[in-house]
Amino acid sequence: MSIPTGEQGSLFVYLALLAALLIPAVVTDVRHRTIPNRLTLPFWFIAIAAHGLLDGLPGLKEAGLGWLWLFGLTLPFWLFGWMGAGDIKLMAGVGALVGGGMALDVLLGIVLTGLLMGVVQLVRHGLLMQSIQRFIAMFGFSLAAGKATYIEPESRERGLILPYAIPIAVGAGAALIYRLYIG
Numbered sequence: 289m290s291i292p293t294g295e296q297g298s299l300f301v302y303l304a305l306l307a308a309l310l311i312p313a314v315v316t317d318v319r320h321r322t323i324p325n326r327l328t329l330p331f332w333f334i335a336i337a338a339h340g341l342l343d344g345l346p347g348l349k350e351a352g353l354g355w356l357w358l359f360g361l362t363l364p365f366w367l368f369g370w371m372g373a374g375d376i377k378l379m380a381g382v383g384a385l386v387g388g389g390m391a392l393d394v395l396l397g398i399v400l401t402g403l404l405m406g407v408v409q410l411v412r413h414g415l416l417m418q419s420i421q422r423f424i425a426m427f428g429f430s431l432a433a434g435k436a437t438y439i440e441p442e443s444r445e446r447g448l449i450l451p452y453a454i455p456i457a458v459g460a461g462a463a464l465i466y467r468l469y470i471g
Contacts, residue, residue, distance in 0.1 A: 298342045299468075305331075305338060306385055306464070310457040313378050317453035323374030328381050335384035353388025355380050358395060375452040382460050390467060397463030402455035415445050 309331045313323050332355060339347030359380035365371040379398070383391045410416040422439050429437035440446075 301338060301342065302385060303464070305335060306382070306460065309335075309378070309381055309385070310453070310460065313374075313453040314451070314457050317374070317451035321449065321451060322372070323378050323453055325374075325377070328374060328377035331381040332377075332384050335381055338385070339387065347387075350387035350389065351384045354383035354386050354391045356383070357388055357391035358383030361395060371452060375456065378453060378456055382456065386460070386464065390463070393467055394460050394463040396459075397461075397466070398456050398459030401459035401462065402450070402452060405455050405458075406450055409448055409450060410445075413444070413448060415448070418442070419445055 309327070312327055316327065317323050336348060336351040336355070339351035341347075343350070359376065362371065362376045362379045366373055366376045379395075382394060382398075386394050407416065410419050419441070422441060422445075426437055426439050429439070
């Protein structure tokens with residue numbers, strides 16, 4: 289585990305910093321559909337500094353690896369237009385805080401939470417079957433053409449927006465709780 293659990297004080301600092309980042313990010317993303325740089329960028333440095341102060345040079349390495357893992361693995365989602373830049377920067381901040389050893393666990397928690405929340409949203413709006421049919425068609429056309437094929441969603445499906453700070457917060461929290469208390 290990257291976040292030290294030997295000292296309760298250190299653990300509390302990391303969890304408090306995580307809440308301090310994610311709560312305002314969720315509120316801002318839900319209200320304004322954006323996560324501003326003034327929230328995410330300073331958090332990168334605060335997370336890295338916390339690791340340096342609490343864990344020295346090994347902590348700085350862990351924070352840097354966590355930042356690299358989550359920023360690097362999620363950057364393509366921004367490049368393809370599937371996520372906003374604020375979401376990617378928020379994930380990088382979470383990565384810096386949890387460190388390299390937990391970054392993939394946290395990413396998995398975030399992805400599963402986002403998938404579940406997206407499916408629930410599609411069901412709520414009666415669009416699940418339409419969305420599944422579109423993905424099956426894209427997969428079939430992609431196989432037949434030998435290259436990736438994209439089918440634009442209809443306007444009702446396109447109008448659904450999931451403020452991704454919510455799955456980031458829930459998924460990161462769930463992964464941490466699982467790792468700290470169960471796994």
